[in-house]
Amino acid sequence: MKAFPELTSALREMLDRMDASLRASGYLGPPVLMFVAGGVAVNYYCGTRYTEDVDASFSRRFVLPKDLTVNYRRRDGSDAFIYFDQNYNTSFALLHEGFEESAREWEGIGNETRRVHLRVLAPLDLAVSKLARFSEQDQADIHALAAECNLTAVELRRRATEAMANYIGDKRPLLTSLDLICRKIEPSS
Numbered sequence: 001m002k003a004f005p006e007l008t009s010a011l012r013e014m015l016d017r018m019d020a021s022l023r024a025s026g027y028l029g030p031p032v033l034m035f036v037a038g039g040v041a042v043n044y045y046c047g048t049r050y051t052e053d054v055d056a057s058f059s060r061r062f063v064l065p066k067d068l069t070v071n072y073r074r075r076d077g078s079d080a081f082i083y084f085d086q087n088y089n090t091s092f093a094l095l096h097e098g099f100e101e102s103a104r105e106w107e108g109i110g111n112e113t114r115r116v117h118l119r120v121l122a123p124l125d126l127a128v129s130k131l132a133r134f135s136e137q138d139q140a141d142i143h144a145l146a147a148e149c150n151l152t153a154v155e156l157r158r159r160a161t162e163a164m165a166n167y168i169g170d171k172r173p174l175l176t177s178l179d180l181i182c183r184k185i186e187p188s189s
Helices: 005-025 036-048 125-129 136-149 153-165 172-185
Strands: 032-036 056-058 069-074 078-084 114-119
Touching: 005 032, 005 036, 005 069, 005 078, 005 114, 032 036, 032 069, 036 114, 036 125, 125 136, 125 153, 136 172, 153 172
Parallel strands: 032 114
Antiparallel strands: 032 056, 069 078
16 A cells, blocks of 8 residues: 555545444444545555545445545645545446455555445556546556556456446447557557
8 A cells, every 4th residue: 555644544534424424324234335446546556646536436325424525734735635526426437347346445544443444446447447538647547557556458458348348338439548558558468
């Protein structure tokens, strides 16, 4: 884990607020799993960049508390914040059907004390999730994940192709993005 400690601390506070809301509601069921994607997940593995939004899905449906914005201070002393992106939707990102099973526990963030347990998408699934939008930031994230987590173009192509099997619509843009990034990761692929 290479996550920035100050970003992790802000995320911990956000999780505490979710936990307090669940407890106040009287929920006594099994822990709710929170699957984090996007820039927070890239930061977890690579420590390459800050992000403001927390992209995540859950194992259960629940009403989130209203105030999920957390202010904190970055390493350079500048003020920053994170907020829970309530517009994030797993239906539009390219995700392998097994992304939840492959997700890893975010250790050291206090899962054992909360009703909300944080999981982070596996590096390969995180890279696949970046193919749909494929912005410059997404491409940089895929490169960072490939370098830091030893992802190969063959693995990425396999997992993305498996993910695409469950999607409808014109997949040509996804295939083009996949070809471009695989050639950048391994020029001979």
